[in-house]
Amino acid sequence: MNAGAENGATVARQPAPFAPPKSVRLKVEQASYAYSATDRSAPKFTLGPVSFEAQQRELVAILGPNASGKSTLLKLLAGMIKPLSGRVEVDGTEVSELELRTRAQQIALVSQESELLFPLRVWEYVLQGRYPYGKRLRFESDEDCLMAGNALAQVGADALRDRWMEQLSGGEKQRVILARALAQQPSLLLLDEPTQHLDIGGKVELLRRLRRLADENRYTVVVVTHELNLAAEFSDRIALLHKGKCLRIGEPAEVYQQDVLEEVFEAPLEVEMRSSGRPRVILRGSH
Amino acid sequence: MRPLTPKRILAICGLLATILFVAVVVSLRVGAYPISMRDIVITLFNGAIGRGDTSEFNQVIFGLRLPRIALGILVGASLSTSGAGFQALLRNPLADPYVLGVSSGAALGAMLSLIIAPHTVGAIQLAAFIGAAATIAAVYFLGRRGGQLDSATLLLAGIVAASFLSAIIIFLLTLVNGPGLRSMTFWLMGDLTAPPPTQNVLGWFGFLYFVFAVAAGAMYTTSSDLNLILTGEQEAGHLGVNVTRVKLVVYVAASVLTGLAVSVSGAIGYVGLLVPHVMRMLFGTDYRLLIPTSAIGGAIVIVLADTLGRTIVAPTELPVGAMTALAGAPVFIYLMRRRIR
Numbered sequence: 001m002n003a004g005a006e007n008g009a010t011v012a013r014q015p016a017p018f019a020p021p022k023s024v025r026l027k028v029e030q031a032s033y034a035y036s037a038t039d040r041s042a043p044k045f046t047l048g049p050v051s052f053e054a055q056q057r058e059l060v061a062i063l064g065p066n067a068s069g070k071s072t073l074l075k076l077l078a079g080m081i082k083p084l085s086g087r088v089e090v091d092g093t094e095v096s097e098l099e100l101r102t103r104a105q106q107i108a109l110v111s112q113e114s115e116l117l118f119p120l121r122v123w124e125y126v127l128q129g130r131y132p133y134g135k136r137l138r139f140e141s142d143e144d145c146l147m148a149g150n151a152l153a154q155v156g157a158d159a160l161r162d163r164w165m166e167q168l169s170g171g172e173k174q175r176v177i178l179a180r181a182l183a184q185q186p187s188l189l190l191l192d193e194p195t196q197h198l199d200i201g202g203k204v205e206l207l208r209r210l211r212r213l214a215d216e217n218r219y220t221v222v223v224v225t226h227e228l229n230l231a232a233e234f235s236d237r238i239a240l241l242h243k244g245k246c247l248r249i250g251e252p253a254e255v256y257q258q259d260v261l262e263e264v265f266e267a268p269l270e271v272e273m274r275s276s277g278r279p280r281v282i283l284r285g286s287h
Numbered sequence: 288m289r290p291l292t293p294k295r296i297l298a299i300c301g302l303l304a305t306i307l308f309v310a311v312v313v314s315l316r317v318g319a320y321p322i323s324m325r326d327i328v329i330t331l332f333n334g335a336i337g338r339g340d341t342s343e344f345n346q347v348i349f350g351l352r353l354p355r356i357a358l359g360i361l362v363g364a365s366l367s368t369s370g371a372g373f374q375a376l377l378r379n380p381l382a383d384p385y386v387l388g389v390s391s392g393a394a395l396g397a398m399l400s401l402i403i404a405p406h407t408v409g410a411i412q413l414a415a416f417i418g419a420a421a422t423i424a425a426v427y428f429l430g431r432r433g434g435q436l437d438s439a440t441l442l443l444a445g446i447v448a449a450s451f452l453s454a455i456i457i458f459l460l461t462l463v464n465g466p467g468l469r470s471m472t473f474w475l476m477g478d479l480t481a482p483p484p485t486q487n488v489l490g491w492f493g494f495l496y497f498v499f500a501v502a503a504g505a506m507y508t509t510s511s512d513l514n515l516i517l518t519g520e521q522e523a524g525h526l527g528v529n530v531t532r533v534k535l536v537v538y539v540a541a542s543v544l545t546g547l548a549v550s551v552s553g554a555i556g557y558v559g560l561l562v563p564h565v566m567r568m569l570f571g572t573d574y575r576l577l578i579p580t581s582a583i584g585g586a587i588v589i590v591l592a593d594t595l596g597r598t599i600v601a602p603t604e605l606p607v608g609a610m611t612a613l614a615g616a617p618v619f620i621y622l623m624r625r626r627i628r
Contacts, residue, residue, distance in 0.1 A: 078525065104527035111525070117378055117517045118572040127290060128515055132527040137575055138511040140290040184526070 025220040026054040026188055030086035031076050047072045049086055050246040052239060056187075059214050059221045061231035063255075064241035065265055070224045071192060073241065077222060078109045078190055090188050104132035108181035110191045116165055122176050123161040126152055129183030144183075151182035155209065171202040178206075182213070189213070191223045195230070203227060207234040228281045232256060240264060253279050291573050299570055303583040307360070310587050314356050314594040319601045320347055357492050358479050358551060359593050359607070360586040361499055363558055365548040367585025368503050370559020371577055372541035375513040376534055377427070378520075379438050381622060383560035384419070384545040387441075388448030390556070392422025393549035394474045395452050398459060401468055408485060412498065416546030422448055423542060469553070477555030477608030479593050498547050503582060506540040509533045510574035517572070555608040557615020558585050564622065 032048025047069040054060045062070045075081045076088050079095035088095050090106055098106070108129070129151065130144040140148075152158050155175040160168065168176060174194060181189060191210070195203040207223075211234045214221045225231055231238055232252040240248040240255050242264045248255040256279040258271045268284040315327050322330075326344050333340040334349055366384060373382040373389070384390045396418020400410045426448050430441030456474050469481065483491040512533040515523035520530050548555070566580040592610035599605070 080524070100524070100529055101527035104525060107525075109525045111521060115519075117374075117380060118567060120518070120572065124573075125518070128518065128526060131511070131515060134511070137508075139292060139575075145290060 024053050025056050025058075025091060026060075026077065026222070027087070027089040027092075028052050028077070029089075031073075031083040031088050032085045033072055033076055033081060034084055035072075045069070045072070045244060047076075047241075047244045048083075048246070050076075050239070050249075051086075052237070052246075052249045054220045054222065054237060056218045056220055057214050058236045059211055059223065059234060060237045060239065061235040062222065062224045062239045062241065063226070063228065063231055067243075068241040068264075069244045070241055072244075073239070074109070074190055074192055074222070074224050077188070078107055079103050080109075101132040104184060104186075106186055107188045107190065108184040108186035110177055110181045110189070110194055112192055112196065120165050121161075122152070122157070122163050122165060122168070123148060125165055125176060126161075126179045126183050129180040132184060147185065148179075148183045151179040152176075154182055154213065155179045170197040171199075171205075174198060174202070174206065178209075182217075187219065189219045189221045191221070193224055193226070195225055195227055203230055210234070228256075228261075232279050232281070253277060256281065291575055296576050296579065299576065300579050300583060303580060303587070307583055307587045307590070310590045310594070311356055311360075314359075314590050315348060315352050317594060317598050318347075318352065319597070322347065354483065354488060354492075355479050355593065356590055358481075359589040361492075361495055362479065362548045362552045362555060363562075363585035363587070363589030364503070364582040365499055365544040365585075366555060366558040367562040367581040367588075368506060368578055369541040369544035369548075371563040371574070371581045372506050372513075372537045372544070373423070373559070374563060375517055375574065376537045376541065377430075377436065377441060378517065379436075379441055380564070381438075381442055381560065381619065382445075383557060383619075384541075384548075385554060385556035385558075386449070386560060386619070387423065387426050387445035388450075388452055389419045389422045389426070389445075389542070389545050390477075390549050390554035391449045391452035391456070391475075393419040393546045394554045395456055395459075396421075396546070397550045398456060398468065398474060402459070402463055409494070412547055412550045414546075415550040416543050419545040419549070420539070420542035422452065423538065472606055473553040475554060475608075476606045476612075477549075477553035478596075478604075478606035479552055479589075480604075481551060495547065495551065498543065502540045502543040502547070503578070505536055506544075507575075507578050509536050510578055513537070513574040514572075517574075553608065555589070556612050557619060558588055558611050560622075561611070561615045561618050562588055564618070 028050055030049040030051050032046070032050070034043035035045045036043045050073060062073055064070050076083055077095070079088070079098060082096040095103060095107065126148045127140055127144060130140060130147060131138060133144065134140070152161055155178050157172065157175045157179055160172055160176060165173065165176070174197070194206055198206060207230050210221050210223065213219055235252060237250065238252050238255045239246055240260070247264065248260060253273065256271045258269060261269045261271065261281065270282050270284045272280045272282065274280055316322055316324065322344055327348065330340060330342065330344045330348050334345065370383045373384065373387065374380055393415040396414040397411045400414030404410045426441065426444045429444035430436055432440050453475055457471060460468065460471050472478065473481065485491050512523065512528045515526055515528050516530060516533060524530050562584045563577060563581045566577055566584050570576050570580055588611070589607060593607040596605040596607050596610045
């Protein structure tokens with residue numbers, strides 16, 4: 001085990017003494033949502049109903065073309081929007097009913113990066129992840145610093161702690177944003193297209209890291225992504241969305257059916273089954 | 288990793304308070320009628336123990352300079368704190384009550400109250416607050432493009448609002464030239480020469496400082512939330528910040544502070560922009576430190592600017608707003624160019 005992983009053990013929540021090795025963490029029951037321009041007008045976009053469950057240490061990927069409802073589903077999971085019907089529960093509690101800071105202690109959302117208004121050091125940024133645990137003016141305690149330091153170590157960004165955020169490369173910034181989410185000590189980690197600005201090496205490294213974090217820290221990780229092969233390689237479960245409907249949910253081999261993928265992504269695709277039991281998608285040649 | 292502690296805030300504020308004290312002493316000493324340190328100490332001592340003192344020093348210090356300094360501290364602290372608040376609220380580093388037209392809105396409100404209810408104590412402050420709050424709300428909605436707050440559009444909306452409201456002020460002053468309505472220079476440039484409206488000078492300043500303490504204190508309670516809002520409103524929401532509540536508190540508090548300053552000193556420009564930026568460069572961007580340092584820094588700047596304004600061309604005076612604009616406008620251009628690049 002490397003140093004980062006050792007430190008990571010401190011960040012992870014300690015398991016309850018008699019907790020079963022796996023239990024349902026995230027439960028989505030017939031959840032649906034509709035966007036309208038106004039309260040009275042007809043909905044412009046409808047999602048659902050979607051149902052699935054995810055356990056501790058599981059990595060779930062949400063796949064689908066643009067405007068298929070991926071981000072809406074992620075917002076439902078994060079409790080940012082209340083489902084029109086159905087329920088989204090984390091550890092047995094409906095997420096949209098959680099008090100804001102309690103929710104931030106349970107769910108961390110890594111969204112696409114936003115522009116910083118004023119320069120900020122990496123450690124200051126990561127310490128923001130401790131906000132849900134503070135009181136009143138929220139002066140950070142020694143424990144907060146320890147947790148932030150551990151979170152940085154877990155993503156291999158220890159050496160970056162005194163750098164300015166604006167000086168980081170795309171991959172470095174992504175790791176620091178992830179570290180801030182880890183500093184929240186969540187049980188559910190949600191990521192919205194985290195691989196968007198990364199090269200292929202960065203994408204593989206990030207997914208590998210998420211897989212390890214889920215295993216070591218007992219997180220449930222949900223990733224919205226366009227990366228079909230990386231999702232097949234690293235996830236336990238995949239939800240495939242198309243035009244606001246959830247077409248398939250299950251293990252990668254169950255979901256990756258050639259006809260379904262071709263219909264959803266409107267491209268000539270071929271699915272190969274590898275010896276590991278995980279599928280691989282390739283673009284069919286025109287000749 | 289060295290997080291901010293209350294001890295560090297106290298140390299830095301203590302240092303700035305010392306500088307403010309020196310600025311106050313300098314301001315008491317210099318002017319068209321210079322007073323020695325010894326005479327200042329004796330006069331202040333006599334005043335403090337209530338001993339009757341009919342010397343000229345007593346008249347100059349208690350009748351002229353001290354009220355002006357007390358007003359300068361209040362105005363500088365209010366404008367800087369509200370500038371820091373507007374910068375976070377609108378997520379725009381160039382936001383400032385003067386540039387956004389909020390000061391002009393407050394000035395118009397204050398003027399209208401002087402026309403309608405000239406003898407009601409406190410009415411002018413309330414009217415200035417309403418003027419400030421209405422202007423920032425209008426600028427906020429005019430500054431939106433496609434549902435999003437756009438930095439450049441917001442500033443343009445502010446500049447247009449400022450010139451439009453200034454034109455109404457000039458129009459009104461030309462039409463209604465009643466006594467006690469104060470001059471055009473006062474409303475458009477700002478100065479600290481307006482006498483207290485009542486005989487009870489201590490009570491008057493007590494009222495002004497109480498309003499300042501409540502509004503600045505309310506804003507300070509949101510300072511750690513503002514740190515997160517600066518990295519993005521949605522992200523702050525994910526981290527547990529009640530963004531709507533925080534924005535409402537800052538909106539009301541910053542409007543009260545602008546209204547308070549403008550009601551007693553007119554529209555003094557650029558302090559709300561200049562001071563928070565200098566404090567950020569010196570002490571970092573954490574609002575838990577930025578709000579108190581901006582308040583004290585603003586007080587220092589106004590006291591010094593006013594002292595300079597009444598000494599460099601003595602026996603005539605330059606309004607304090609002219610002094611702050613001389614220093615602030617180049618800084619605004621520098622910040623704008625740095626941002627465009």
